Amino acid sequence: MSSKATPPYSWTRASRPASTISGASLSPRTDLDPTTLAVLKGSLEQITDEMDSAYATAAFSPIISDALDRASGIYDGASGEVIAQGSTGLPIFIGVMQFTVQAVTSVLDLEPGDVCIVNDPFTGGTHLMDVKLVAPYHGPDGEVLFYLANTGHWPDIGGMSPGGITSTATETYQEGVRVPPMLLCRGGVVNEELIELLLANIRGKPSDRRGDLAAQLAALRLGAARLDELVNRFGVDLLRAAVGEMNQRAEALMRERIRAIPDGTYSAIDYMDNDGITDEPFAVDLDIVVSDGTMTFDFSRCREEVDGPMNCPISSTMTACLIGLKHIFPDIPVNGGCLRPLEFRVPEGSFLNPTFPKPVAACTTEAPQRIIDNIFTALADVVPNPVPAPCFSTGSLHAITGRDAEGYTFTFFASTGGGYGGSVRHDGLINGATTISVALTPGLELQEQRFPLRYRRYAIRENSEGPGVHRGGPGTEISIEFLADRGKVSVMGDRAKFGAPGAKGGGSGAPADHSLVLGGVEWRPPMGAKAENVPLRRGDILHLRTPGGGGWGPAQDRDRAAVGRDIERGYITAARAWTEYGLM
Known part of the structure; x- marks a missing residue:
């Protein structure tokens, strides 16, 4: 690790004096009335919106700054479940980052000032071009209250084809640099050697990628500063109570919407052209089983993993299902609670749950969208909103x-x-x-x-x-x-x-x-x-x-x-x- 922390990458939260979040300085509230709940929910969402805006404003790459191919979220410190997400962030990233946070925290114990970098599709990810950062937010007593995470699509990640567009890849090794969960920052000190290693394997001006990375870190730092203000104003206990209530309400609303659908099995099928290697179509075959407030997405009839990059990691498959329901039920807030009534049957080794090192470069834009189309088709006649x-x-x-x-x-x-x-x-x-x-x-x-x-x-x-x-x-x-x-x-x-x-x-x-x-x-x-x-x-x-x-x-x-x-x-x-x- 380098002992040098260059200014663009500073992660130390110097603006956070201990006295401002000590228990003595707070007058914690305990009254979670509906107005307070609405204020806290809106505040958490506003924080992620600010993170998204800051990231896009400062990023160098047009795919992030202009196309807005990025997202930010706040995740539960105990479970890793999503709590809030930016309204202009990509939906596929928000759900996937829950699985990313959970995967990261299962292998790393993040301390204050630490930031993890990861892009591994098989560690709760998407394709390699989507670079994710995860940082802990610690409360006054040192406990991790939240995780802040964001994703940005880098225009290149190495590999045998520029931009990661490797339609003939047969292994993910060919698609680019795969980064398992690693410490980009430790105690506020940036690992410059890791950055240099990444930049040495990525096309383009190193200054552009450094700019994107600096913007990504700055967005996390902004999120942490805004959480400081929220904790200082309302206290930890009330904030925790609000998160729990938000989850419960989202779960109850999702179950209510599912119970309005008659119990039964609803099916749809669509087809992919080919896998990029063999010019033969294959099916995205879905059964949706509705039973007493629970919805199961069953992909058991889908074929085994394919040779080319049209495979889709399980995290992207599950998130696509949630996005499909969100299109149908737009009033359901996206947090960990709304996922609880959903179950998934996706056989390991199928193209919607591939095993390492199968290629997955098309996993954000191809199979997930067919899943959403199938959800529209399957449920069109049994849901009240027009599909x-x-x-x-x-x-x-x-x-x-x-x-x-x-x-x-x-x-x-x-x-x-x-x-x-x-x-x-x-x-x-x-x-x-x-x-x-x-x-x-x-x-x-x-x-x-x-x-x-x-x-x-x-x-x-x-x-x-x-x-x-x-x-x-x-x-x-x-x-x-x-x-x-x-x-x-x-x-x-x-x-x-x-x-x-x-x-x-x-x-x-x-x-x-x-x-x-x-x-x-x-x-x-x-x-x-x-x-x-x-x-x-x-x-x-x-x-x-x-x-x-x-x-x-x-x-x-x-x-x-x-x-x-x-x-x-x-x-x-x-x-x-x-x-x-x-x-x-």
Whole structure:
């Protein structure tokens, strides 16, 4: 360990005098009335919102600062269960970080000033690019009251393909640097040797990654300072009582919502194109068993782990189930209590619960979204809130790399939106974020300023919607020109064979359709939505056409004026209005 703690990485909470949180200075309250509970709940959530905002504001990478591919949370010091999360953080990270915190604390005893770094998918994680920090928050008596944790998507993590987009990987070793739970900071002193080791295996400017890491640590430090204020104002006992009450209420509300569903088994199935290695489809097969306030997600019929990176760690699989329910029951707060009525049957060694060292690079954007679609389909007829038809449900992750003017290897990384499914009330959203996130496409002008790229096109994809009474949202069409001399591009997605199916007689959305123009010649990836390390030269173009959402209800019954508006806005052509909607 280095004895040197450079200022950007300072973790010592120097602003926390012991007297401000000593028992003598507090006048602990014990009256947990509804108003106080609401104030404490809102305060904890506000802390995580501030952490998210601080992280994004200070981060160097556009995927974090502009696309907001990050999240922050507060977790219980005894159980590791989630207590609060930022409203703009990625939902897939919030649930997963509960499993991360629990895994970290099972192997490390974190002391004041310690910060753990981890990205291991098999230690309650997602893919390797999602770097997580976990720090303890100690109370006046030295007991760990909470854990603060955050996740940020680093644009590169090493491995055989820039950006971690390794669609042909057969082992996680090929996907990048795997970091088990390790102390990044010990007693406020940063382990510079560990940072240097990571930076030596990651593409890009070391200063950029140092900036992202400094922002991530600063967000944790801000969270700790805000918790100091909360403890000082209300006291430990009242805060603990509030957390317990929040959990109990969330559990009771979740059970109430589940009991409103008739007991029984509800099933749905969807298909992945391939695993990136063998061009054969495989099923995401789900049974949802409802019984007296408990809901079991049974994936027993899913196939064994696949050779390529379409496997999904168990932590991501379980979190996807929670996100699906949160879409259906948006009033349920996300904390440890809401998870208690949920049970999971996911056989070890299946592609939704793979064993080390199977590759998992696509685990945040592909299988989890199909799980959410299946939950929508399975429960659509038995829940009171309107449930959409399946969505575009693929990240269309793409990374472009080359040499910048300073001789560093740059890595541009982004995901792309698509169409949501129509529902009984509305047409599907256009260019929506993936259903497991709220991540955005970084600003085009910012990307063109940072990287040798030019956007030739960013538009709604015509005729890609799923026809219906309420049509699915059209997909998105993007064209990016490469402006450096030499480079490479990788793409990792799905739904190139199986477009989002419709519901109640609605039509399917168009599948993904990606291609490249290399030296003036169009080339389509053999695996559909997956390609890896394709050489680029100046002037080559990447075309991404993302899927549309499924339609709801028979298209022939769609309002004629609505069809006319779709033509005027360029969503569909007049010819499609005739063939799909019968508009003369």
